Amino acid sequence: MGRKAEYSEKSKKGPGRKARRQGPPSFPKKSFAPLEDVDKTLTHRQKQRLAKHLKKKTELKERRKLFKEKKKLNKKQQLYQTDSEGDEKTTLDNGHSMDQGENETIDAVVKQKPNIKKTKRYTDDNRDWLTPKQKKKQQDAKIDEEEDDKSGSENEESALDDPVSHENICDEIAVFKMGKLDDLSDEENCDDFEKSDEENDNPDDGDERDDLLPIERDCKKLKKREAELVKRADEELQMLVGQQDVFQFAEDSEERDLTLQDVLQRIKDVNLVLSDFNKYRQPNRSRSEYMELLKNDLCIYYSYNEFLMSKLMDIFPLSELMEYLEASEVARPLTIRTNTLKTRRRDLAAALINRGVNLDPLGKWTKVGLVIYNSQIPLGATPEYLAGHYIIQGASSLLSVMALAPQEGERILDMCSAPGGKGSHIAAIMKNTGALFANDANKDRIKAVVANFHRLGVVNSVISCEDGCNFRQIMTGFDRILLDAPCTGTGVVSKDPSVKSTKTAVDVQRCYNLQRKLLLSAIDCTDAKSSTGGYIVYSTCSILPEENEWVIDYALKKRNVKLVPTGSDFGVEGFTKYRQYRFHPSLNLTRRYYPHEHNMDGFFVAKLKKFSNTIPVSHEVEKEEDEHQLDEDMTITVSSAEHEEELRNDKVNEPVKIGKRAGKPNLSELELELKKKKLETNKTKYVVKVFEKPSKTKRPLCVQNTDENRQELDKSQKQKEKSQLKPKVSTEAVELMPLLEGKSIKKSNKLKNQQKSKNLKN
Numbered sequence: 001m002g003r004k005a006e007y008s009e010k011s012k013k014g015p016g017r018k019a020r021r022q023g024p025p026s027f028p029k030k031s032f033a034p035l036e037d038v039d040k041t042l043t044h045r046q047k048q049r050l051a052k053h054l055k056k057k058t059e060l061k062e063r064r065k066l067f068k069e070k071k072k073l074n075k076k077q078q079l080y081q082t083d084s085e086g087d088e089k090t091t092l093d094n095g096h097s098m099d100q101g102e103n104e105t106i107d108a109v110v111k112q113k114p115n116i117k118k119t120k121r122y123t124d125d126n127r128d129w130l131t132p133k134q135k136k137k138q139q140d141a142k143i144d145e146e147e148d149d150k151s152g153s154e155n156e157e158s159a160l161d162d163p164v165s166h167e168n169i170c171d172e173i174a175v176f177k178m179g180k181l182d183d184l185s186d187e188e189n190c191d192d193f194e195k196s197d198e199e200n201d202n203p204d205d206g207d208e209r210d211d212l213l214p215i216e217r218d219c220k221k222l223k224k225r226e227a228e229l230v231k232r233a234d235e236e237l238q239m240l241v242g243q244q245d246v247f248q249f250a251e252d253s254e255e256r257d258l259t260l261q262d263v264l265q266r267i268k269d270v271n272l273v274l275s276d277f278n279k280y281r282q283p284n285r286s287r288s289e290y291m292e293l294l295k296n297d298l299c300i301y302y303s304y305n306e307f308l309m310s311k312l313m314d315i316f317p318l319s320e321l322m323e324y325l326e327a328s329e330v331a332r333p334l335t336i337r338t339n340t341l342k343t344r345r346r347d348l349a350a351a352l353i354n355r356g357v358n359l360d361p362l363g364k365w366t367k368v369g370l371v372i373y374n375s376q377i378p379l380g381a382t383p384e385y386l387a388g389h390y391i392i393q394g395a396s397s398l399l400s401v402m403a404l405a406p407q408e409g410e411r412i413l414d415m416c417s418a419p420g421g422k423g424s425h426i427a428a429i430m431k432n433t434g435a436l437f438a439n440d441a442n443k444d445r446i447k448a449v450v451a452n453f454h455r456l457g458v459v460n461s462v463i464s465c466e467d468g469c470n471f472r473q474i475m476t477g478f479d480r481i482l483l484d485a486p487c488t489g490t491g492v493v494s495k496d497p498s499v500k501s502t503k504t505a506v507d508v509q510r511c512y513n514l515q516r517k518l519l520l521s522a523i524d525c526t527d528a529k530s531s532t533g534g535y536i537v538y539s540t541c542s543i544l545p546e547e548n549e550w551v552i553d554y555a556l557k558k559r560n561v562k563l564v565p566t567g568s569d570f571g572v573e574g575f576t577k578y579r580q581y582r583f584h585p586s587l588n589l590t591r592r593y594y595p596h597e598h599n600m601d602g603f604f605v606a607k608l609k610k611f612s613n614t615i616p617v618s619h620e621v622e623k624e625e626d627e628h629q630l631d632e633d634m635t636i637t638v639s640s641a642e643h644e645e646e647l648r649n650d651k652v653n654e655p656v657k658i659g660k661r662a663g664k665p666n667l668s669e670l671e672l673e674l675k676k677k678k679l680e681t682n683k684t685k686y687v688v689k690v691f692e693k694p695s696k697t698k699r700p701l702c703v704q705n706t707d708e709n710r711q712e713l714d715k716s717q718k719q720k721e722k723s724q725l726k727p728k729v730s731t732e733a734v735e736l737m738p739l740l741e742g743k744s745i746k747k748s749n750k751l752k753n754q755q756k757s758k759n760l761k762n
């Protein structure tokens, strides 16, 4: 179609006007012309300086030449030494061979340079010449000293003039200034190590060494030196420890005048003893005595109560425990989360930097976190904060939402939502689509959820204030559920130091019960058939296994769920073994985060996948019992004083009972007595009962594993078994029993009421 253009014949165009070569510039005035052709009229002083400069230049050249020649000569001498002595070429006076040419150069050097001493060759008279370099150096130094004494200040001047000696001085200065770097190439200093290198090195290493670059060789040398130094330091430490007095238990009188410094020293000492117990122990003292002492000291020094400290000692090995305790004394870095519903992290960072905030991205694992190093303005009052561009949130808080991995358009429940940090993160990932149900049982705290959601622009949420344990009766069929459970907060002691001294076994037990109930409820609310989800994420800011692995292990037994990876590529695996207990092996898929390892609050995350909506049949009967049990456990955590008060009120005021409680009979004194007794027994029972054995273990739980305790518990167990075989209950108690036991109460109420009405009639 059409004509074809023929480009090949096109003639080449010549250079354009601008590309043509131009001639040299012509200067209209003489003053602009280059100075080359102009006769320089130098002043007398300038001429003198020029002459001096030229003279120096030539001198320097000559000296350099001389130095090079000398170097060459030295090299050849070294080569010559390694060669066989029988090689005869030109023999010098001292019997060593050398080329004629070289001889001449030596002579030339010697003639030209009177300062350089004529090198003595090896004879039997001067065999010290071959002594190790160190000795040689010392000898040289001696000779130098003597010569220095003789020549005094004259030599100093000549040394400065002499390029060789000048360079030597420069070298020495360099050695002084940069000890470490120069050590690398300072062969004399390396002698010892080189020797050991040679001894240790395989013969094959020779080839490898040849292949290495000088810097690599130096690096290798340095590493070996370091290893050697560490070894020596260890040996020295061992020696010192050996010489030092081994720690002895203090007398009572000494105990009273202890300062905090003494306590710290004792902690260190006891740690040392425990690190090699057989070596450093006092023969009459057992390990448990040392452990007890250490626990008490740690409690004093770090202000923990004994209960929590013994829990921590169960979780961490000693060296790690010290790191954990130290890290927990320091506040974690302040972190914020970008609200991607309103801005991007880059823009937020730029805006905050403009306001004088010093920040950085939190880590590679998050795209929304920023860590704040320092800020000239309060971060809770910046225009960006008020506009909802970010929320102040701990780094660990991001982990549970990331594990949940919410999807757009899903139906998600945040069961314990207040104050809404994680909930708003979920909404942001969902991009305000689908439906987010944010629930919390605490009326006051729920206000914070409302406020935060408003500020952050969350619009896909329904906020409710219900007990999470009953949520399955309100709504089910969620694609995903986050259960950030209420806990003792043992992972956030740096934020709330009161945790260290206030948390007790009762608190742990209360949390454990609630957590189990909430988790079962969360599982029941999840739809196993969800096309996108069917996941439950359980998290706490506690590091106690009772609130974490124990709870998950319980859920694995009670519902059709399995553990799946959380998706986090860091964090420590959850426990599958803890003291004498064994958990489901898949608990290694859960993740623990520690302040001393991850520089964030102590945290636990587990992700469960629900694979069936049915509740296991074998567990159906147990379920009711179980929940009844959990309810009972919950009640006994109320203090006995409160109960006594309650009982008294029951008796005196006899309040009108409504709802479930209506129709409950009034209690006689005997009944009260019995109830009290039951409460008492329950009080001791909970410890054993609640932390039920996760697997086939016979030891009682949550009781100090001492011999005394074991014996006592064995006894009580035997008694229990006996009493089960032959129940010894008084007749009154038999009568009253139905009153105090669950379902039969109704029947007994009827009987009682009938009796009452009879009495009234009479």
Ligand SMILES: C[S@@+](CC[C@H](N)C(=O)[O-])C[C@H]1O[C@@H](n2cnc3c(N)ncnc32)[C@H](O)[C@@H]1O
Pocket: 397, 415, 416, 417, 418, 419, 420, 421, 422, 423, 439, 440, 441, 442, 445, 466, 467, 468, 469, 484, 485, 486, 487
């Ligand atoms: C660890 S906080 C949750 C923090 C929240 N997920 C966040 O990131 O902002 C635990 C919450 O559980 C709530 N809670 C306690 N018992 C509850 C229950 N039975 N049902 C629902 N929420 C409960 C507490 O009020 C508390 O706000």
